[in-house]
Amino acid sequence: MRKLSRRAWLAGAAMAAQAAGPPVVRLPKKVRIAIIGLEGHIGQILEPLDRLPDVELVAIQDRDPALMRQVLESKHGAHARLYGKWRDLLDAEKLDIVGICGTNGERAEVILECAQRKLNIVAEKPLAITAPDLDRIKKAVADSGTHLTMLIEMRFESPYRALKQIVESGDIGEVAQISAQKSYKLGKRPDWMLHRSSFGGTIPYIGVHMVDLMRWTTGRELVEVFSYQGRVGHPELQDMEDVTASIFRLDNGGIAALRMDYLRPDTAPTWGDDRLRLAGTRGVAEFQEASGLTLMTDNIPPHQITDLPPAGSLFIDFLNSVYSDHAPGLSLRDIYRVNEISLAARDSADQHRFVQL
Numbered sequence: 001m002r003k004l005s006r007r008a009w010l011a012g013a014a015m016a017a018q019a020a021g022p023p024v025v026r027l028p029k030k031v032r033i034a035i036i037g038l039e040g041h042i043g044q045i046l047e048p049l050d051r052l053p054d055v056e057l058v059a060i061q062d063r064d065p066a067l068m069r070q071v072l073e074s075k076h077g078a079h080a081r082l083y084g085k086w087r088d089l090l091d092a093e094k095l096d097i098v099g100i101c102g103t104n105g106e107r108a109e110v111i112l113e114c115a116q117r118k119l120n121i122v123a124e125k126p127l128a129i130t131a132p133d134l135d136r137i138k139k140a141v142a143d144s145g146t147h148l149t150m151l152i153e154m155r156f157e158s159p160y161r162a163l164k165q166i167v168e169s170g171d172i173g174e175v176a177q178i179s180a181q182k183s184y185k186l187g188k189r190p191d192w193m194l195h196r197s198s199f200g201g202t203i204p205y206i207g208v209h210m211v212d213l214m215r216w217t218t219g220r221e222l223v224e225v226f227s228y229q230g231r232v233g234h235p236e237l238q239d240m241e242d243v244t245a246s247i248f249r250l251d252n253g254g255i256a257a258l259r260m261d262y263l264r265p266d267t268a269p270t271w272g273d274d275r276l277r278l279a280g281t282r283g284v285a286e287f288q289e290a291s292g293l294t295l296m297t298d299n300i301p302p303h304q305i306t307d308l309p310p311a312g313s314l315f316i317d318f319l320n321s322v323y324s325d326h327a328p329g330l331s332l333r334d335i336y337r338v339n340e341i342s343l344a345a346r347d348s349a350d351q352h353r354f355v356q357l
Contacts, residue, residue, distance in 0.1 A: 025320070059081045122149050
């Protein structure tokens with residue numbers, strides 16, 4: 001299931017603007033937001049603006065003026081001011097929320113600065129590419145009292161919500177094995193992804209999504225990990241891994257396996273191929289993009305489930321938690337935990353050892 005990147009959002013923005021959408025969401029105050037960096041999934045912030053009349057995009061920052069002009073020409077960016085340096089933006093604008101969607105290596109510094117200024121934060125993933133920087137973020141957010149979320153939006157998508165409901169119903173019994181996959185077309189990767197110092201590794205970059213889903217859908221905790229990572233072919237990738245595999249021990253003695261690659265052929269019908277299989281003591285539930293959500297149990301033969309719960313919006317959920325006192329659908333505790341696990345899984349591969357979680 002391909003997520004909405006900056007490029008995908010820009011390509012589809014005009015079509016989305018014409019489509020009839022879900023109902024409007026009102027907030028108790030006007031909210032001013034800026035976006036720092038246009039490398040990430042800015043669509044997760046921009047698309048819901050059609051439903052958010054109280055939210056205004058007032059400024060954007062990126063090193064590439066052409067990218068900023070593209071957003072400026074869009075429906076919600078028409079009145080945004082442009083900045084080449086993110087500190088200049090923060091100094092000049094009066095803001096409520098900052099979307100931090102730049103490169104992985106600079107993200108922690110921007111988060112720390114926004115927390116110091118007591119600005120609420122919607123950050124790309126991972127929050128940081130080192131454990132010490134993650135610890136600094138935790139302290140800064142706690143000290144400032146700011147609200148923070150991270151763009152791991154997959155738990156708000158219909159198939160994964162349905163998987164969680166299946167587990168909670170008891171239909172497949174106690175989950176004993178989890179199998180997860182992320183496979184992407186390689187495409188042309190930006191220079192910052194080719195260097196460990198600015199990228200941080202493939203496992204924390206895309207694995208954080210599936211780490212969250214494995215925990216959230218099953219209610220199980222990951223307690224130990226051993227990982228492999230490498231690059232096969234594609235010398236142009238330099239430091240970037242194109243294949244990874246991580247094996248986790250679950251808190252009930254079960255096993256989870258996460259495999260990821262950038263080897264999906266260009267002839268494939270979709271950009272990505274995400275899969276999540278939950279095997280329990282009484283049945284198996286599985287989602288694949290090609291076959292949808294399927295379920296089989298001791299009493300029910302294999303069948304496809306098409307009656308799915310409605311999808312949600314991570315950004316709207318965050319706004320409601322900040323301004324309307326709703327419990328967030330993605331907790332700060334879960335955000336920190338999946339970052340910790342993903343960094344530990346990468347470190348396991350770097351150090352060729354088991355890591356306790």
